Amino acid sequence: MIPAEFDYELAESGEHALQLLEQHGDEAKLLAGGHSLLPLMKLRLATPSMLIDIGRLDDMSYISDDGDAIAIGALTRHEVVEGSDVLKEHCAIVAHTAGEIGDRQVRHFGTIGGSLAHGDPASDLPTVMLALDAQVVVRSSSGERTVAANEFFTGLFETALGPTDLLTEIRVPKLTGGWSYQKFHHRAQDWAIVGVAAVQRNGGASVALTNMGEVPLRASGVEQALASGNDAAAAAEEAAENTSPPSDPFGSADYRRALAKVLTRRALQEAMGR
Amino acid sequence: MRRISLTVNGVQHEGMVEPRQLLVYFLREQLGLTGTNVGCDTSTCGACTILVNGNAAKSCTLLAVQADGAEITTIEGLASNGEMHPLQKAFHENHGLQCGYCTPGMIMASLDLIANNDDLNDEDVRIGLEGNLCRCTGYQNIVKSVQQAAGEMRSPAST
Numbered sequence: 379m380i381p382a383e384f385d386y387e388l389a390e391s392g393e394h395a396l397q398l399l400e401q402h403g404d405e406a407k408l409l410a411g412g413h414s415l416l417p418l419m420k421l422r423l424a425t426p427s428m429l430i431d432i433g434r435l436d437d438m439s440y441i442s443d444d445g446d447a448i449a450i451g452a453l454t455r456h457e458v459v460e461g462s463d464v465l466k467e468h469c470a471i472v473a474h475t476a477g478e479i480g481d482r483q484v485r486h487f488g489t490i491g492g493s494l495a496h497g498d499p500a501s502d503l504p505t506v507m508l509a510l511d512a513q514v515v516v517r518s519s520s521g522e523r524t525v526a527a528n529e530f531f532t533g534l535f536e537t538a539l540g541p542t543d544l545l546t547e548i549r550v551p552k553l554t555g556g557w558s559y560q561k562f563h564h565r566a567q568d569w570a571i572v573g574v575a576a577v578q579r580n581g582g583a584s585v586a587l588t589n590m591g592e593v594p595l596r597a598s599g600v601e602q603a604l605a606s607g608n609d610a611a612a613a614a615e616e617a618a619e620n621t622s623p624p625s626d627p628f629g630s631a632d633y634r635r636a637l638a639k640v641l642t643r644r645a646l647q648e649a650m651g652r
Numbered sequence: 653m654r655r656i657s658l659t660v661n662g663v664q665h666e667g668m669v670e671p672r673q674l675l676v677y678f679l680r681e682q683l684g685l686t687g688t689n690v691g692c693d694t695s696t697c698g699a700c701t702i703l704v705n706g707n708a709a710k711s712c713t714l715l716a717v718q719a720d721g722a723e724i725t726t727i728e729g730l731a732s733n734g735e736m737h738p739l740q741k742a743f744h745e746n747h748g749l750q751c752g753y754c755t756p757g758m759i760m761a762s763l764d765l766i767a768n769n770d771d772l773n774d775e776d777v778r779i780g781l782e783g784n785l786c787r788c789t790g791y792q793n794i795v796k797s798v799q800q801a802a803g804e805m806r807s808p809a810s811t
């Protein structure tokens with residue numbers, strides 16, 4: 379399978395990438411690791427006429443301790459996130475979940491920025507970002523803005539990014555409480571049939587769901603049930619509320635609703651025990 | 653067309669490629685290195701695994717232009733002076749293959765796994781090779797082969 383024809387430009391800096399985006403607008407797509415975009419282009423589900431390769435912008439690959447938060451450059455590969463000592467110490471759920479993505483080959487190329495920008499509801503890191511109330515830093519030629527994770531994912535494969543925006547950084551809070559990411563898949567390398575992130579924060583717990591709707595979802599019913607004194611098992615019963623999971627060969631919507639409850643219970647129990 | 657220049661198995665190559673040319677087809681069709689197989693062509697099976705700057709990569713999911721300037725190792729680069737690499741030898745001796753279609757990818761992925769992990773138990777090998785599918789062997793002998801090779805590669809004196 380060969381992608382449709384396109385032109386190719388190698389961005390030499392973030393500035394250069396922004397200039398190229400301004401120049402080519404809607405017709406262009408950024409190429410980071412290419413491990414979501416190229417499979418779509420091979421199937422001709424995506425046919426951009428121009429690829430702007432940001433894969434060599436090494437100065438956008440970093441993980442740094444920034445006081446209350448950890449800043450992660452958009453071009454940081456999953457493998458680097460997985461192995462980061464700073465993340466393991468302060469926000470281990472991010473390192474752990476990056477290590478659950480695909481396989482070694484995929485983790486060598488896929489980037490955290492690409493994972494978020496792609497807006498795939500079956501992706502793992504977006505769910506974790508939602509549970510963490512992470513901040514996404516976006517640059518365009520008109521300036522920089524910060525978007526909260528709960529406003530970033532707007533629809534199926536759609537995000538708050540416009541056609542001339544570059545995602546530059548992700549900021550995650552330092553955690554002091556327990557956490558868990560439960561991913562259920564039928565073969566080791568596969569995408570989540572359902573995933574659940576649970577994080578103990580601010581005296582309560584935040585819970586978010588992978589592949590239970592068109593975007594990653596906060597399980598607010600579960601969070602409220604916990605806040606009003608229910609135990610993990612009782613709160614987890616609310617996990618499927620206000621979800622609209624897909625049906626596909628891996629599982630029906632009903633199966634996913636049942637799975638979401640089981641995984642939420644396991645995630646809460648693990649997060650509270652950690 | 654774009655000019656790219658890359659090192660494959662220690663040899664410098666230049667080529668003119670369309671941006672949409674996938675790395676695996678550049679290796680197979682332009683350089684004639686047909687040891688790297690295409691199985692699924694959808695990033696799933698790992699048959700096309702090679703090393704890009706030392707990292708295992710699925711070459712059906714990379715553009716040749718993304719590898720401009722890179723150091724590439726393919727299965728053809730492993731044997732030296734007519735001697736099989738310890739991984740090749742181990743797969744041969746332990747029935748780590750039947751039809752052999754997955755084998756180049758299995759070996760390249762194993763090379764990356766062994767190089768990056770000092771100590772691997774069988775479970776680590778299975779998880780480390782999660783991106784490589786084999787339709788024939790049932791994996792048992794693949795794990796055995798990787799373990800034998802890992803042992804040999806870590807104590808070169810015994811060869």
Ligand SMILES: Cc1cc2nc3c(=O)[nH]c(=O)nc-3n(C[C@H](O)[C@H](O)[C@H](O)COP(=O)(O)OP(=O)(O)OC[C@H]3O[C@@H](n4cnc5c(N)ncnc54)[C@H](O)[C@@H]3O)c2cc1C
Nearest residue numbers: 408410411412413414415480488489492493495501502545
């Ligand atoms: C076999 C396989 C298994 C996988 N399994 C999983 C899995 O289990 N869980 C999971 O979460 N993911 C999985 N993935 C996806 C993988 O994590 C991708 O690498 C990741 O989702 C996208 O990152 P990328 O750098 O490859 O992005 P690309 O494919 O390069 O880009 C994806 C999209 O994001 C845009 N983009 C990229 N970077 C930026 C940026 N900085 N600013 C603005 N837009 C940007 C691109 O224009 C494109 O539209 C899998 C992929 C494969 C091939």
Ligand code: FES
Nearest residue numbers: 691692693698712
């Ligand atoms: S051919 Fe590349 S992963 Fe199957």
Ligand code: FES
Nearest residue numbers: 750752786787788
């Ligand atoms: S030996 Fe036939 S696919 Fe692995």
